[in-house]
Amino acid sequence: MSITLYLLNKKGYEVLKAVTDSEKYLKTIDSVVCAMDKGNDEDFYDEIRSLCDDYNINCIDRNIKFVSKSKYSLAIGWKWLIKGEKKLIVLHDSYLPRYRGFSPVVNMLINGEDYLGATAIWATDKMDEGDILFQKRVSITYPLKIQSAIEIIAAVYVEIVLKIMNLIIADNKLTGIPQIAKNATYSIWRNELDYFIDWTKDASEIVRFIDAVGYPYEGAKTRTESGEVVRIMESAEVDNIISEIYAPGKLLMFDGDDPVILCGKNAVKLLKVLDINNGPFIFKKFRTRLK
Secondary structure (H helix, E strand, C coil), X not given: CCEEEEECHHHHHHHHHHHHCCHHHHCCEEEEEECCCCCCCCCCHHHHHXXXXXXXXXXXXXXXXXXXXXXXXXXXCCCXXXXXXXXXXXXXXXXXCCCEECXXXXXXXXXXXXXXXXXXXXXXXXXXXXXXXXXXXXXCCCCCCHHHHHHHHHHHHHHHHHHHHHHHHCCCCCCCECCCHHHCCXXXXXXXXXXXXXXXXXXXXXXXXXXXXXXXXXXXXXXXXXXXXXXXXXXXXXXXXXXXXXXXXXXXXXXXCEEEEECCECEEEEEEEECCXXXXXXXXXXXXXXX
8 A cells, every 4th residue: 555745844744754653654655755845944855855865765856757656645735736646635734624725824823713723635626625534623822823833733734644544554445524615715825915014903913913924934024114124023912002093003112122013903012023134123213113
């Protein structure tokens, strides 16, 4: 019962580590396909290749033409279309059918969901609509940074993949359950423009946003009135700030060295601000407005 693994980023690496820890799982692996992940400072490409070398696993870069001969294929953290696989299982970063599509974990954190989830489905030609094989949800509390959220999801991925592999090894039938279409929601892709902070939002949502797009991603961005782009890497909500004038983005005061910025509701204290070259950014003027 051979299996090909399509692996990307920390989730793919953690699954590969779990598989190589047991001879039972290791001997089922035919090949691993991996790739670099642009925009992610922790794509684990080198780590995946190194682990494959350690265990003599055939490892293929995504850019090299490859035709799998395995009976099953599993896509872990993968973000590209896979063609030609007859029995392809995809792991998705949400508790389907909610948050079908792109960047579900980031968008769930921004929305303040009280859980994270992962789902294994049969791949279809429609976006994340395949029958569900396994899924699990985990309760979360805030503040929660994206790096910690990825670790939570990676652990759930390992649990689900090992369940699937146990069934494959035992030659048991993998039976999926159809999704309830009326409950489906969609999660949209994010690009450079989506890293900019909307200061008209409530402070609590802005802090969640900053945590959701932080390391290993580029970090939340904002502009000064002069047009200089800066990145907000750490922040905290300041409660009970009531401004008589609606002025989101304006610097209200300093708390020690930390600027306090008015939002649509309450305020956000900026704890770590970087310039475009990753150096510390210092607010030189008290009368500063971010936009």
